[in-house]
Amino acid sequence: MNRQSGIYAREGVDLDRSTLADWVGGAAWLVAPVAERIGDYARAGPAIHADDTPIPVQDPGRGRTKSGRLWLVVRDEGTWGSPNPPAAFYRYSPDRKGEHAHALLAPASGFLHADAYAGFDKLYEPDPITGRPRLEPVACWAHARRELFDEHAKTKSPIARQALDKIGAIFAVERDVNGRSAKVRLAVRARLRACRCWPTSRIIWRPAWAGSAARGDEVSGAANANAAYTGHIMGIRRMGRGAIRFCHPNSPRTPTT
Incomplete structure (x- = not known):
């Protein structure tokens, strides 16, 4: 309000902040039921x-x-x-x-x-x-991989790189089925699991990980919430009409793999 009041003042229009606040408050009250x-x-x-x-x-x-x-x-x-x-x-x-x-x-x-x-x-x-x-x-894979990405950028840790590759492979599977019906998505995951083609994320939970790479809350939180991250892989997180929810793969820190 202060900035807008100053802009109007430079144009010769005297609008006090209290007047602008009244207008905004009135508009907010009118649209509150819609919100x-x-x-x-x-x-x-x-x-x-x-x-x-x-x-x-x-x-x-x-x-x-x-x-x-x-x-x-x-x-x-x-x-x-x-x-x-x-x-x-x-x-x-x-x-x-x-x-x-x-x-x-x-x-x-x-x-x-x-x-x-x-x-x-x-x-x-x-x-x-x-x-x-x-x-x-x-749980959100994008949150979990942030510390992994930062750790690799800082130390070039091979364990962090391997974990990022595993997560990237999972994201690639999800991109292929994005927007498809729940039945199709579940069938693709089941087929990949049956032929053991589904990229496992188990490397992230290795005990050695805590002492050799990132120690941030996201990684420790991921280790403590393994089921929340891997449920979609096991085909148990069904929502709506049998759909399985997966974290959106378009993380701003997704490296090319």
Whole structure:
């Protein structure tokens, strides 16, 4: 608002920040019901993505900004051939407490594709009545490979290179079946497993790995959540009409293999 007020002032138009804030607030109030309906739709998907990122927020009187959080829920079923349109829903919070994640995802059920943020953990706990979790975690290969990529770029570690090659081979399989029906995707994976052509990621979980390469949270988190990363390979993470969810392979740090 301050920047826009200054731009108008240079053009001879006197618009106070409070006036601009009133306009934005009024517009936000009018479109809030539409935004909430989008949020309802996004969170109703059988498999959703969730994440958060820090954003600078003005902190009047302190001469600097403070850090807030912008939360995101994405529903995108195009990778398994669903006709349902994609949607994204955003929500702001002043901090990163787990209660904000819980409030955002309270209406959701099914599979949650997210990073290893501890604030999501309670969402995966079994329901006291049904004994089953309302949300089941689906881990992200792009997050897991980041530290591997950085380690290889820094040290040229052959173990990191081999792990990246294995993950790259898995990504290649998924690119070939991207957008195909759940039946086709599952059949391709089953055929590759039957002929032992499916690239295994087991190298990542070697005990020697922890002492010889990256020690970041992403790698240690991957080692502790092996099932969440390998479930799609075993053909057990079925969503929607039998589809299997896999992390989007278009990571910005994907090297050519």
